[in-house]
Amino acid sequence: MTRILDPTLRAVPPRTAARASRPPRLAGAALGLLANGKTHGMVFLERVAEYLRTRHDVGALVRVTKANPSAPARSEDAALLVAQCAAVVTAIGD
Amino acid sequence: MSDDQHPGIDVDDPWQAIETCFAQDWTDGLPVVPPTAALVERMLAGGPWRADEVLLHEPVRNRAVTAWHAAINAVMAGCRPEYFPVVGAALSAIGEPDFTLHGPATSTGGAALMVIVNGPVCEAIGLHGGGNLFGPGVRANATIGRALRLVLLNCLGCHPGVLDQSTQGWAGKYTLCFAEHEAASPWEPLHVSRGFRRTQSAVTVFAAESGHNILVHAASEPETLLTAFADAMAGLGSLSPGRSVIVLSPEHAQHLTRAGWSRARTQAWLYEHARRPLADLKRAGKIEAQFLLNAETRRWLYAHAPGGAETAPSGPDVHTRVRPGDTDVSVHRGLGPDDILICAGGGAAGGHSAFFPSWSRGRSVPFVSKEVPV
Numbered sequence: 001m002t003r004i005l006d007p008t009l010r011a012v013p014p015r016t017a018a019r020a021s022r023p024p025r026l027a028g029a030a031l032g033l034l035a036n037g038k039t040h041g042m043v044f045l046e047r048v049a050e051y052l053r054t055r056h057d058v059g060a061l062v063r064v065t066k067a068n069p070s071a072p073a074r075s076e077d078a079a080l081l082v083a084q085c086a087a088v089v090t091a092i093g094d
Numbered sequence: 095m096s097d098d099q100h101p102g103i104d105v106d107d108p109w110q111a112i113e114t115c116f117a118q119d120w121t122d123g124l125p126v127v128p129p130t131a132a133l134v135e136r137m138l139a140g141g142p143w144r145a146d147e148v149l150l151h152e153p154v155r156n157r158a159v160t161a162w163h164a165a166i167n168a169v170m171a172g173c174r175p176e177y178f179p180v181v182g183a184a185l186s187a188i189g190e191p192d193f194t195l196h197g198p199a200t201s202t203g204g205a206a207l208m209v210i211v212n213g214p215v216c217e218a219i220g221l222h223g224g225g226n227l228f229g230p231g232v233r234a235n236a237t238i239g240r241a242l243r244l245v246l247l248n249c250l251g252c253h254p255g256v257l258d259q260s261t262q263g264w265a266g267k268y269t270l271c272f273a274e275h276e277a278a279s280p281w282e283p284l285h286v287s288r289g290f291r292r293t294q295s296a297v298t299v300f301a302a303e304s305g306h307n308i309l310v311h312a313a314s315e316p317e318t319l320l321t322a323f324a325d326a327m328a329g330l331g332s333l334s335p336g337r338s339v340i341v342l343s344p345e346h347a348q349h350l351t352r353a354g355w356s357r358a359r360t361q362a363w364l365y366e367h368a369r370r371p372l373a374d375l376k377r378a379g380k381i382e383a384q385f386l387l388n389a390e391t392r393r394w395l396y397a398h399a400p401g402g403a404e405t406a407p408s409g410p411d412v413h414t415r416v417r418p419g420d421t422d423v424s425v426h427r428g429l430g431p432d433d434i435l436i437c438a439g440g441g442a443a444g445g446h447s448a449f450f451p452s453w454s455r456g457r458s459v460p461f462v463s464k465e466v467p468v
Contacts, residue, residue, distance in 0.1 A: 007248040011101040070197025
């Protein structure tokens, strides 16, 4: 019997942040739109926001477009969304 | 450490081991060397890193690849332990924040991770920069590049159709690692031009789309020879503000040596001539509306326009409608001569060089060089 080793990181505990709790209601809640920075990301998110405004009466929109689609959001952008939004929708739009 | 202290799967025989790797989706589609603890420990001992040392951190998905996991995948790829310093240096290079690995690893563009190796390590481990350097036949070339791909698949989850959304991909995604043919270069070795000493070894990584053969047999003057290079670089299929890699064949390199052309002069000539009229880009659907709203792509398109980028027009159809004067505006490949990296490689016979465009329709990612530890 020979053991072949698992080459994946499945056995390594992921270093992820805790998931935020769901906002109790969307009506009037400030909504963040985080586009990944590709060509049509914000175009798509505007449609999503329009839908959420119609269906759930969301409040103010906070729009952020990542400077680089391949990199994480800048910490100042993440801090802005945390400070101002009850929920954030993010999307890729190529 | 004994086998049962590591997560894995117990198997009865070598054939079952190979098939288990396929069943677990741990391969690139080719059989792998089943990684036992003994083999992985030997691999790890080939480099200077502790098992828990992080060689690559991918920040978007927050994945850290330790030397231990790199060694498992290097065994699977078929590397010998003496190759491991090159594997580790290349992983460290693609993990540099500027390289933004998440993009080239997952994008529809389907980039390969090109690894160009310079310095004494090439001879020491048999890395090849001569005939058929991009093709099959040399273990170090084949397995070092393959080890990177297996790390992407197994540690970063870049499985085709899942996280790797390549529209087509290309064969270089299996492996794309080669030595510079330093003796054939008209100039100092690539890594020396990038700040290393000759006695050091280094890797230079690049997110590469598929290469174009540049076939020229009847030119010897630099301007004549390089015309075909510039033409390939200006092809509409890959024209972008991104980078380029040129691998000069020894025969082509000799013409530049004989004429006394420097690296800088060659880069400048190629940048100057790898260009198309703006009208061609518009007619071919190469310009997206967003390009004119983005400062970087706007500068790229209009950098050589009379009056510069400030004179770029705006309007709803300006990216598609050919305007008077668009045939006089030249759009160059890249943003300047430094976006063209030139090295030497290939067999003694044949007028075949290669051009590799960068991944992405934007700037792509920079060339990154790292020392190979001794």
